[in-house]
Amino acid sequence: MGFFTSADFTIGQKILEVLYIIMGLMAIYTGVKNARDEENPSRLGTAVFWCAMGVVIGFGRWIPPMANGILIVIMTLPAIFKKVKIGKVDAPNTEYTKAMSDKLNMKIFIPALSIGVFAIIFALQPNYGALVGVGVGVFVAVVLLIIFNKDNKPKVFLQDSERLLSTVGPLSMLPMLLASLGAIFTAGGVGDVIAEMVGKVIPKGNVTVGIIVFAVGMAVFTMIMGNAFAAITVMTVGIGAPFVLAYGADPVVIGMLALTCGYCGTLCTPMAANFNIVPVAMLDMKDRMGVIKNQVVLAGIFLVFQICYMIIFK
Incomplete structure (x- = not known):
């Protein structure tokens, strides 16, 4: 309880930690449910994966780094050997979903919209942040749906959360x-190495x-890493700071647009699993690269536009 009573952490950090604990418990529930599911062809591997992930997400702050590392290695093994499977699916039937769709009509978008609204509201508040707003928005959406x-x-x-996690499967660990x-x-100094080469x-x-x-x-490194937030630190240290910002370019314009250039890379890589692979799994698409193929041209156009914007307004 020291973390939650300490004055060294903001209330936003404490709320975010509560949200992580809830997510961790949800992952552990997914593992336990699949372990007891006789229809799951790989109960043990599925349970190990989700339970290990749940412990790391929910309680990683209080676990020694070495133990966290061991759990992450254990978590990856069932995924590597393709032992994470989907068991029995508790989904509503087509007739029920059609009836609810006709009843709610456009109101169905209000809960989803509330998540974005609360993310913006909390992002503008000191000591909170957009992630806290997303978590609060999810709970507001739950209340609205009830x-x-x-x-x-x-x-x-609970069942729908488990069903979504099971559908996404091991890809859910990639962003983390x-x-x-x-x-x-x-x-590790990769940014310095890049700076020397460039x-x-x-x-x-x-x-x-x-x-x-x-x-x-930024676009290429994001394609490699699957995450623009992970790429921008390395690329700013290696290229942005010494070759652009050091000569008087506006850091606000350059930093903001460099991140969106990274997002162009996000549109073109399977490493960005939550954007490009998860929809394929959820929509049961036959072409695993179908989402990416429909985004590549737009990504190229956006990248050129953003480069021109940076050059003009630097």
Whole structure:
């Protein structure tokens, strides 16, 4: 309880930790449910994966780093050997979902919209942040869904959460691992290595060329890492700071647009599993790269536009 009573942490950090605990418990529930599900062809592997992930997400702050690392390795083993499977699915039938769709009509979008609204509200509040707002928005959405339909009992949300996690499967661990990879690369000095390599190519003082290399590098590195937030630290240290910002470019404009250049890379990579692979699984698409193929051209157009914007308004 020391963390929650300490004055060293903001109330936003404490609320966020509560949300992580809830998510961790949800993952553990997914593991326990699948362990007891006789229809699951790989009960043990599925249970190990979800329970290990749940412990790391929910209680990682209070677990020694070595223990966290061991749990993460254990978590990856069932995924590597394809032993994480979907068991019995508790989904409403087509007739019921059609009846609810006709009844709610456009109101069905209000709960989803509330998540975005609360994310913005909390992002504008000191000591909170957008992630806390997303968590609060989810609970508001749950309340709204209960008001809209009395059939929405707590058990329904529990079952649907488990069903979504099971559908996504091992891909759900990628954002967490890729974000950690960005911190490891930065601490390991990858940015300095990139700066040394790029310094041999970019003419010193040519901000325009520096912007182009920075923007394209952000997109490419994001494609490799699957996460623009993980890429921007490394690329800013390696290219943005020494070859663009050091010559007087506006850090607000450059930083904001460099991140969106990274998002162009997000549209083109299977490493961004939550954007490009999860929809394929949920929609049962036959082409695993179908989402990416429909985004590549737009990503290229956006990248060119953002590079031009950075050069003009630098």
